[in-house]
Amino acid sequence: MTAPFDLSDDSVVVVIGTGAGGGVLANELAQKGVSVVALEAGGRHLPEDFINDEWDSFGQLAWTDPRTTSGDWRVARDFSGLPAWIVKSVGGTTQHWAGASLRFQEHEWKAATTYGNVEGATLLDWPIDAAEMDPWYTLAEDKLGVTRTGDRPGLPGNNNYLVFEKGAKALGYRDVHTGRMAINSDDKRDRLMCQQTGFCFQGCKWGAKWSAGYVDVPAGEATGNLEVRPHSHVARILHNEAGKVTGVEYFDADGNLQMQKARIVCVAGNSFESPRLLLNSASSMFPNGLANSSDQVGRNYMRHMTGSVYAVFDKPVKMWRGTTMAGIITDEARHDPSRGFVGGYEMETLSLGLPFMAAFLDPGAWGREFTTALDAYENMAGMWLVGEDMPQATNRVTLNTDVEDQHGLPVANVHFDDHPNDIAMRNHAYQQGVAVYDAVGATRTFPTPPYPSTHNLGTNRMSENPEDGVVNKWGQTHDVENLFVSDGSQFTTGAAENPTLTIVALAIRQADHIAREMGAGNI
Amino acid sequence: MPEKVRPKGLTRRQLLSRSTAAGGSFVVGAGFLAAPNGAWAMETAALKPETMAALVQMARDIYPHDQVGDEYYVIAVKGYDTADAAEGIEAGIAKLNAAAQAAGHDSYLSMGWERDRVDILRAMEDDPFFQQIRGGLVTGLYNQKAVWPIFGYEGASFEQGGYIDRGFNDINWL
Numbered sequence: 001m002t003a004p005f006d007l008s009d010d011s012v013v014v015v016i017g018t019g020a021g022g023g024v025l026a027n028e029l030a031q032k033g034v035s036v037v038a039l040e041a042g043g044r045h046l047p048e049d050f051i052n053d054e055w056d057s058f059g060q061l062a063w064t065d066p067r068t069t070s071g072d073w074r075v076a077r078d079f080s081g082l083p084a085w086i087v088k089s090v091g092g093t094t095q096h097w098a099g100a101s102l103r104f105q106e107h108e109w110k111a112a113t114t115y116g117n118v119e120g121a122t123l124l125d126w127p128i129d130a131a132e133m134d135p136w137y138t139l140a141e142d143k144l145g146v147t148r149t150g151d152r153p154g155l156p157g158n159n160n161y162l163v164f165e166k167g168a169k170a171l172g173y174r175d176v177h178t179g180r181m182a183i184n185s186d187d188k189r190d191r192l193m194c195q196q197t198g199f200c201f202q203g204c205k206w207g208a209k210w211s212a213g214y215v216d217v218p219a220g221e222a223t224g225n226l227e228v229r230p231h232s233h234v235a236r237i238l239h240n241e242a243g244k245v246t247g248v249e250y251f252d253a254d255g256n257l258q259m260q261k262a263r264i265v266c267v268a269g270n271s272f273e274s275p276r277l278l279l280n281s282a283s284s285m286f287p288n289g290l291a292n293s294s295d296q297v298g299r300n301y302m303r304h305m306t307g308s309v310y311a312v313f314d315k316p317v318k319m320w321r322g323t324t325m326a327g328i329i330t331d332e333a334r335h336d337p338s339r340g341f342v343g344g345y346e347m348e349t350l351s352l353g354l355p356f357m358a359a360f361l362d363p364g365a366w367g368r369e370f371t372t373a374l375d376a377y378e379n380m381a382g383m384w385l386v387g388e389d390m391p392q393a394t395n396r397v398t399l400n401t402d403v404e405d406q407h408g409l410p411v412a413n414v415h416f417d418d419h420p421n422d423i424a425m426r427n428h429a430y431q432q433g434v435a436v437y438d439a440v441g442a443t444r445t446f447p448t449p450p451y452p453s454t455h456n457l458g459t460n461r462m463s464e465n466p467e468d469g470v471v472n473k474w475g476q477t478h479d480v481e482n483l484f485v486s487d488g489s490q491f492t493t494g495a496a497e498n499p500t501l502t503i504v505a506l507a508i509r510q511a512d513h514i515a516r517e518m519g520a521g522n523i
Numbered sequence: 524m525p526e527k528v529r530p531k532g533l534t535r536r537q538l539l540s541r542s543t544a545a546g547g548s549f550v551v552g553a554g555f556l557a558a559p560n561g562a563w564a565m566e567t568a569a570l571k572p573e574t575m576a577a578l579v580q581m582a583r584d585i586y587p588h589d590q591v592g593d594e595y596y597v598i599a600v601k602g603y604d605t606a607d608a609a610e611g612i613e614a615g616i617a618k619l620n621a622a623a624q625a626a627g628h629d630s631y632l633s634m635g636w637e638r639d640r641v642d643i644l645r646a647m648e649d650d651p652f653f654q655q656i657r658g659g660l661v662t663g664l665y666n667q668k669a670v671w672p673i674f675g676y677e678g679a680s681f682e683q684g685g686y687i688d689r690g691f692n693d694i695n696w697l
Contacts, residue, residue: 052679055666158686159694166697197685205681315696320676322691354676358665366585366648366657367641374665375588378675440697 005037005227010261012037013514014248015268016234016277019092020503021487022268023212024143026228027220028511034518035225037260038217039232039250041269042088045095046214050203054356057202061095063088067272068400071416074449078363083414085452086270090230091213093270093454094500095203098325099182099210100348101146102497103137106130107335108343108388111493114335115342120419121390122300126492127464127473133505140505144182144210145189154178155185155194158322160349163313163381167436168329168347175330179348182210182500183323191215198351200324232258235409237265237281237290237483245290245483251407264514264523266475268486268507271301271456275397275489276412278460278470291460291477296470298398300391300461301414302494303453305422307385308350309433310361311442312376319351319381327383332432333496341424344496345387347433352382360451373446381437385429386455388496390419397459455499460489474513475506482523486510548593549576549632556597563594565601569609577616577631578603578656584640585657586664588673595670599663600656615652619643 005012015026018040026038042063051057062085069076069083076083087093107114109130112123141149148154155178157165168176183204187193194208207214220226231253238259239245247261267274275298279289289297327349334344352360354377362370373380400413418426430447437445463469466478475490477483488503495502517523550557551572556579557564567575575597582596603612619631622643628634631643647653664670671678680686 052681055662156692158691162692162694162697194687195685196687196691197680199679199681206685316675317694318675318677318690321680321686321689353678354671354674355662355666359661364657368587371586371588374674375590 005035007258007260009035010247011035011263012261013264013266014039014260014262015266015486016248017041017092017268017270017273017487018090018217018228019087019212019268019270019487020094020097020500021507022266023091023094023216024504024507025266025268025486025511026226027212027216028508029515030220030223030225032511032515033225034515036220036227037262038226038228039234039248039260040090040228040230041233042090042092043230044090044213045203047203047205047207050205052197052199052202052205054202054353057199061087061089061203065405066403066411068403068411068413069415070413071395073416073418074363075452076416079452082452084270084272084456085454086456089213090217090228091211094211095213096201097454097500098200098350098498100325100328100498101141101144101180101182101501102346104130104133104495104497104502105333108493108495109133111343111388118342118390118421120392121421122393123391124461124463124468124492127462133509136505136509137501139508140501143508144501144504145184145191146501147179147181147183147185148177149180153185155181155183155323155326156196157327158196159317160319160322160351160381161327163317163440164327164329164349164383164436167438167440170439171435173329173331177328178326179328181323181326183326184208194323196322198320198322198324198353233407234269234277235280235407237267237277239283239285239290239480241285243285243480245480255407264482264484264518266484266486266510266514267460270487271459271489272397272412272414274485274487275459276399279399280409286479291470291479291483293479294467294470296461296463296468298459299393299396300458301395301397301416301456302389302391302458302491303416303450304455304457304494305345305385305387305389305425305429306450306453306455307426307430308382308448308451309385309430309437310373310380310382310446310448311434311437312373312444313379313381313441314443316378317381318378320353324351325349325384329436332429339428341421341428343388343421343425345385345425345429346496346498347429347436348384348386350382350384361446361448363449373444376444383433383436385426385433386496386498387425387429388494389422391458391461391493392417392419455488455494457488457491457494457499460485462490462492475510484510484514549579551576558593562592563597565597568604569606570604570612573632574613574616575600575604577619578612580632580640581616581619581644581656582660582664584637584644586660587637590673591670595664595667598667599660602659602663611652611655615656618647618650618652622646
């Protein structure tokens with residue numbers, strides 16, 4: 001049913017990227033009868049293709065095109081060419097995500113107002129709020145099949161969760177459960193039920209976890225209104241003398257440069273590739289890059305305050321068995337400056353297999369202090385810490401003109417320095433995470449440094465005033481009326497929650513807006 | 524032991540009869556390296572056998588797991604036994620031996636205590652050679668499926684239907 005559109009068809013909406021933002025937007029537009037060409041740099045990988053093996057799966061799915069890093073974050077030292085663990089595939093990082101699907105808290109839409117002046121931070125209120133987003137969140141939860149929303153029961157707790165829950169309750173935490181997960185907990189839905197396989201990060205071979213790659217993309221294609229072109233890497237967005245975008249140039253699967261005309265272009269390549277593309281699309285009319293009159297493109301890069309705590313016990317846990325992230329403590333997600341920082345954080349169960357534990361527990365470490373930890377791998381439990389980090393103007397994605405990718409395009413350099421608030425929050429989170437496990441009798445704990453980022457946010461941020469950001473409340477760029485940003489790069493601030501549900505809700509809302517405006521002849 | 528490190532046509536008796544004395548827990552012969560009890564052996568192609576022996580010891584000293592046999596460390600580093608890599612490895616091990624000699628030992632392999640060998644490694648941990656060997660071991664050692672059961676790790680589970688009926692919540696000591 002795939003609709004083949006002509007390269008010269010200038011009535012189509014071109015969507016760049018098919019992840020949580022682009023994949024959902026493309027499907028939602030197609031459902032409304034809009035003609036869509038989605039250009040995806042990666043290939044198609046369906047559940048039967050996924051691999052229950054960490055490194056083999058990483059080789060299959062991860063975005064490993066060159067990038068460079070700078071700044072004081074440890075990732076720049078330990079994984080200098082790999083600032084992020086994100087995916088190059090139809091479905092983008094929704095192939096890899098763990099499935100945690102949380103709404104922002106009401107105050108997190110208004111971070112500047114709530115937190116006040118935080119030195120060195122470029123906080124801003126979102127131009128939208130919780131009431132505005134409520135119906136879109138509900139649509140997103142229904143689309144993803146989020147547990148503990150609607151009539152969907154929670155997942156059962158695995159070994160890693162049971163340790164986590166016991167520690168949380170012993171410590172007095174009240175809000176601990178198996179999470180709001182986009183993973184089917186019963187067999188009454190379109191997708192299969194979770195089989196507690198583990199390997200959520202490697203792509204769910206049962207299809208129990210929602211992914212845009214095998215849910216939204218095929219649904220959109222079935223309408224006859226969506227054509228997805230895999231292995232298509234967009235090099236540049238083109239515009240006319242009136243300052244409207246007219247199409248995109250992209251390298252096809254054979255490495256040949258093609259030009260697809262467009263009525264509207266929506267950029268959803270993630271918080272590195274989206275600003276990189278806008279910057280690489282500079283012209284004489286837009287010398288600083290497309291949609292960048294504010295000089296905000298690439299700035300305010302956020303990656304969440306993250307870290308992990310692993311703990312060893314005197315008896316086996318086998319944390320790798322079952323759903324990777326079905327466990328959460330939300331008590332620390334509140335804004336409570338008495339803890340020494342603004343914003344809050346979530347604590348979520350997490351496990352890594354032995355190969356990734358060796359790579360990520362303490363990168364670069366060696367000797368018995370390190371290896372005795374791995375010796376106890378079977379007795380280990382683990383959690384991930386994820387909280388709101390502060391936007392900073394100098395944390396940014398820029399073009400590194402000294403390094404080119406396989407297409408000869410300048411790569412993204414990702415600069416990040418922790419803000420003092422991020423450090424204070426991380427230290428508090430480490431202390432609380434260790435306390436959870438100590439309460440269950442841990443014999444040894446490991447406050448583990450952040451991994452390469454999976455939550456990449458904010459580099460084309462949404463703002464009320466054009467001088468403060470790149471896009472307006474609809475994700476439409478302030479400078480170019482038929483150019484939209486549709487991924488996590490439009491986040492004004494990061495909130496404490498895993499971002500995918502919010503990216504999906506914004507994409508559903510944006511599709512509704514674009515279709516309405518197209519119908520009215522406004523764009 | 525893994526089949527691939529055992530050279531074909533070499534019996535344990537031949538192997539041990541051809542071996543010469545060497546420091547550490549290896550026997551080193553003309554073009555080969557073996558366990559003292561003959562449990563495993565490998566032929567070297569480009570590296571001197573004593574260099575390979577020191578490299579295997581170095582690998583264990585970097586990531587020591589007493590329950591993991593030498594054969595897995597051999598597999599983890601045998602990729603360096605090529606014409607392209609040999610020069611750098613020989614030079615790196617020569618540095619290790621020089622440092623051992625400066626500390627009053629015959630060679631790196633002759634140092635009886637792990638802590639003495641680790642002192643040598645700590646002093647050169649920023650050296651590109653050390654980082655090359657350590658970095659390679661992260662996957663070379665821990666991504667061997669044969670070592671996973673030693674740590675209790677069960678690997679892929681999809682083929683067995685996941686853990687829904689196989690103990691995803693079987694913890695019994697809480």
